[in-house]
Amino acid sequence: MYTPVGMDIGAETPKAIALSIIAEIQAVLTKRRGVFLRDRTEPIHSRSQVWIQFCDRPAGYTSKGMKIPQILPKETIPINTPLSLKINLDCPGSYLLLFNRGQDKQGNITKYLVTPSQAFAPSYQLLEKSILIPQQDAILYEDGIEFDAEGKEEYIGIVIDNPLNLPWLNPDTDNPALEWQGKHLKEVWEQLHAQDKWRVFYRNFNVISAISANL
Template structure:
């Protein structure tokens, strides 16, 4: 079976929408003729999601029988806020926004249109730019999916950059109808994306010149998304990693989340499933300071004897928490999820391992009252007194998944012959597919620096 580029892009779109929990902005690029088919296909392929299709009416400058004209839509927020049962919508599919742009697009040099004159800014785009925080705060349960032709996405990028910056990119789905007309359209689409990259590169240079770190990160992320649309995933990853570093530096959580999701999509498209799923889960991780601590023998004894006395955690530090090198340590996981299953992963430059459940450290992965202390008494490390020892300095990352309904995958059953379960591509995909079937699970993430 020959899998086309459009098939891959469509599957990436489905993965993004399937794991989306709450607010998001997604753009799907396709021809106007294909819009209805794409909407129907998305709804059929994601039956577990609650959809609403919003068709924006086209303007009509001729008077009807009552003497009225239909102006372009100018205020999307008011339309959404008045949708019946909007609190239960997971995904809002929006079509027809391009009709509110067409009256403002004027001819210009190079076929780009006169994008830069203030009188060409459609009110609906000004409104989206100015009220994006209201969309995020008031529609926290809705993922907005705008289905648009390429010219409208290009126009939106240039005239509503703030709103576009919060998107997870553009999923470009080509028509399945063959013929010279589509070949020309595909060529034009590629040229438009390349022009967008050039535009973002110019903006990037200006942002760096004036020291605008937020704008720099936004431009880098948009360049990465553009390269993803071209199928150049290695280039996309390079730009997303740069944007991620800046978002973290300036503490922009929304930008960080968008970059992580874009990175996950790019790694998944390359078949690098460990990187992809790590980025995707990290993006979904809840902010919970000090949920994971490493303790000396005396501190662990106090917790073991007085489980109800573990009341007050130290305040979170601005600097990454540290782990002393070559010390025997206990691990305490302080999460209030009684009777949930815990999956605990550790990633460092040596690789990724599963600590819980495992024969090595945690035979029983069902959490009781916090803190959940490792190694457990009957594990290999508990019997031998090995505990946790970090022998190299550097960064250690920990990711915990807590599940209300335990997973019963064979490799999650602790075995003596595999003390720490192997973390391979087949198991990674299997885990992710099982997680996507469940609704009630949470992710937590923490980094440490191992120091002398």
């Protein structure tokens, strides 16, 4: 543990400070220096299986049966297309906090807690090596995950051994997808101090139109 905590990214606001803290956690756990990606001479990503992927939802995807989805190529996802989110983390029994940051059609920044949430995944315990979201008992199970605006969608996953004692982590039908703020990340960070170990993952996707995909 270090103090002061965080990376020097000019953070002054609570949201920016929370981002700098998460960035240092990721850098320490992966033994990276936190330099600009353009300055790297080695591959940016490992060639091993990625921890989060979007995949197609085949026709006939209903609660009566599940077909094996086809993984989408690269780091792009199509606009206005129902999709599933596949999590590949070989740590059954652990818990996954999954935060999303993107934008809507008006260009407004959106920030949702994916797991746990009533909309996507009421349970955030990883019971298998690979899981699909939306979960079967989620509100969006039959509809899938769909993006209505082009742009970048970012995901931060925090894997912990034991659940955190935070009221907003209890899925709520009146608030099916919590809009997270910097204070929520701060509360998570404070409780992580009591955990023996945790892991942080990050990945972003570009939402593109069919026309862009064919160029």
